[in-house]
Amino acid sequence: MRILLAEDDFVTRKFMMNFLSKYGDCDVTVDGMEAVDAFLLAHEEGEPYDLVCLDIMMPVMDGYQALIGIRNIEKEREIPKDKAVKVIMATALNEEKNVKTAFDLGCTIYSGKPINQDRFEQALKKLGLID
Amino acid sequence: MSFKRDDMLDTYLLETSQILEELQTVVLKYKDEPAFPEDAVDEIFRHMHTMKGSAGFMMFEQLNALAHKTEDVFFYIREHKPEGVNQKDLVALVLKVSDFIQGELDRLSEGEVADTDSGALIEELDEFLKHISKDDAEDERKASSGASTQIYIAPKDTKASHYFQIYITYTRDTKLANVHAYKVVHALKGVAEEIKYSPSTILSDEKSSDEILDQGFKILLKSHSPKKKIDEIVSAGYETRSISIIEIDASRFKAGFKLFGVDAPIAAKQTEVATEYVPGDFVVHADAPGGGKVLAKDSAAAKSKSNHVNIEVSQMDKLSDLIMKLVSAEKKLSDDKTAEKVKKLTGDIQDIVMNMRLVPMTNIFLRMNRIIFEASRKMDKDIECSIIGDEVRADRGIVEHIADPLMHMVRNSADHGIEPSSVREAAGKPAKGKITLKAEIKNGELLVSVSDDGAGLNREKILNKAKEKGLTDKNRKDSDYTDEEVWKFITLPGFSTNANITEFSGRGVGMDVVVTSIEQIGGTLDITSKAGKGSTMTMRFPL
Numbered sequence: 001m002r003i004l005l006a007e008d009d010f011v012t013r014k015f016m017m018n019f020l021s022k023y024g025d026c027d028v029t030v031d032g033m034e035a036v037d038a039f040l041l042a043h044e045e046g047e048p049y050d051l052v053c054l055d056i057m058m059p060v061m062d063g064y065q066a067l068i069g070i071r072n073i074e075k076e077r078e079i080p081k082d083k084a085v086k087v088i089m090a091t092a093l094n095e096e097k098n099v100k101t102a103f104d105l106g107c108t109i110y111s112g113k114p115i116n117q118d119r120f121e122q123a124l125k126k127l128g129l130i131d
Numbered sequence: 132m133s134f135k136r137d138d139m140l141d142t143y144l145l146e147t148s149q150i151l152e153e154l155q156t157v158v159l160k161y162k163d164e165p166a167f168p169e170d171a172v173d174e175i176f177r178h179m180h181t182m183k184g185s186a187g188f189m190m191f192e193q194l195n196a197l198a199h200k201t202e203d204v205f206f207y208i209r210e211h212k213p214e215g216v217n218q219k220d221l222v223a224l225v226l227k228v229s230d231f232i233q234g235e236l237d238r239l240s241e242g243e244v245a246d247t248d249s250g251a252l253i254e255e256l257d258e259f260l261k262h263i264s265k266d267d268a269e270d271e272r273k274a275s276s277g278a279s280t281q282i283y284i285a286p287k288d289t290k291a292s293h294y295f296q297i298y299i300t301y302t303r304d305t306k307l308a309n310v311h312a313y314k315v316v317h318a319l320k321g322v323a324e325e326i327k328y329s330p331s332t333i334l335s336d337e338k339s340s341d342e343i344l345d346q347g348f349k350i351l352l353k354s355h356s357p358k359k360k361i362d363e364i365v366s367a368g369y370e371t372r373s374i375s376i377i378e379i380d381a382s383r384f385k386a387g388f389k390l391f392g393v394d395a396p397i398a399a400k401q402t403e404v405a406t407e408y409v410p411g412d413f414v415v416h417a418d419a420p421g422g423g424k425v426l427a428k429d430s431a432a433a434k435s436k437s438n439h440v441n442i443e444v445s446q447m448d449k450l451s452d453l454i455m456k457l458v459s460a461e462k463k464l465s466d467d468k469t470a471e472k473v474k475k476l477t478g479d480i481q482d483i484v485m486n487m488r489l490v491p492m493t494n495i496f497l498r499m500n501r502i503i504f505e506a507s508r509k510m511d512k513d514i515e516c517s518i519i520g521d522e523v524r525a526d527r528g529i530v531e532h533i534a535d536p537l538m539h540m541v542r543n544s545a546d547h548g549i550e551p552s553s554v555r556e557a558a559g560k561p562a563k564g565k566i567t568l569k570a571e572i573k574n575g576e577l578l579v580s581v582s583d584d585g586a587g588l589n590r591e592k593i594l595n596k597a598k599e600k601g602l603t604d605k606n607r608k609d610s611d612y613t614d615e616e617v618w619k620f621i622t623l624p625g626f627s628t629n630a631n632i633t634e635f636s637g638r639g640v641g642m643d644v645v646v647t648s649i650e651q652i653g654g655t656l657d658i659t660s661k662a663g664k665g666s667t668m669t670m671r672f673p674l
Contacts, residue, residue: 060414123282
């Protein structure tokens, strides 16, 4: 599985990379804009990501904007809903409003930080991303 | 250790308990009918569907599976309208499901996990489903998988954050104070969720050293660790002259260094405006190191809610209007006329607030209805419940307080009051007994009563028992006692006349506990009873 991680904080990035690498090849970006670029690039190269993991608080573009960008690219490329990439928002922001906004924008999993790794894995299974 | 309950969990708990309430209402409404009408089946199906979805979203697998199976049952009923479904069994089953979910909600709100195995109950539902569908061809509902497409994962750690203001001064001759300062910052990073410091240029600008010697080094820290831990980390000697570590609140932390060292507590928390976040609100602007992350839009202040109250919007509006007026009047309080006005406004505000505390009797009556349903099933009596005045509103405190006494009285009526059908028929009464719950406000009092059309209290039996217990006055003849005086006996400690102790009532503790409980909040209990016609117990509370 191809995974894209966008995370601006070094320590968290290192942790998340370690964690996600268990499930597949993990590319890393440090802000939302880069993430959208990487997402588009992967599509153009014909090797789209299966999972995108976004922080919310990031420089240049926040996670919400990146998510919109990603969903718009999919719309433009006429990718059907069931083929759309699974997007995980992993963030310390944990107010109901934050969660609601994310789901309204088309996020698949919203995971509070610190990440509950068992649940995270369980959710990936449920989505059929891992066995 | 204080815990901050997860926002999403709070929402889930609130929404699900509201659904459970609606579910119970609709189920109990039709418990005595031969079957649920179509719209009720629809409603129950919808409730189950919603609960299935939200449980899936929260990854409560057991609840998700249970709601899914119950939904299946009602899907089948909706689509196939099977005949001969035992309504009482179905009602009991749904109530069981509702209880199970409620139990899990309770566990969740205690900070436990919702992982009680619902397998047995699911099996029971399966049995029921098989039973009602046995005549129909196998028609498995297309398994719309219980998986939700969106999932929320709560953060692993739900410990509340603490906020600290740390002020360190160094001795005059300290060399490279900026490096010492940075060591502290570095040591704190391990426990910091967020850390800001001033001067923020400690690494890039050597002159910051002088500033630190002059004005001290200031740190604002957000951390899950308690103060003790922070004390340990910071005190570990970095050539300091003085260290002060104070725990502050979130708003003070957010205010940054402007309020650093200000001792006065921050004014009352601002009421949060319910604006939605929009994409772009969380862009982090590059900032000098130590300045912390600055968001395009600063996120709202931390809040911790534990008790939700639904308040009518119109009342909230009225209240805030009044407060605005009060505030502006207060500024001109110098003359008597305004003083008078303030007094009136304050009175009005008090009224509104009192009003906000009022809740209808509906929920509590509904719970009693449920108890009657269960009692009648268990004791094989046929009892209907009639509710009058459930819309009457009373102070939340009173309503919560009377739940227990009311329950006891209802159980007494179902158990001792209402006779078995055969006895009733022999006495020329309808086979079906009736318990009436009634609330009304009369002459400045709240009256809540439980009446039954059962056997009524037995005057002779009570008198004999009272004599046995030495409660009577030997100089008085039996006939000297008025009925009221006789009924009073049953409210005395240790008085119980029924030889048969059942699960539902009567262990000799009972009416005295009820009366004590009522008196605790300034109420009284009236009893009237007529042999063969039934009894009425009325609680009175002054308003």
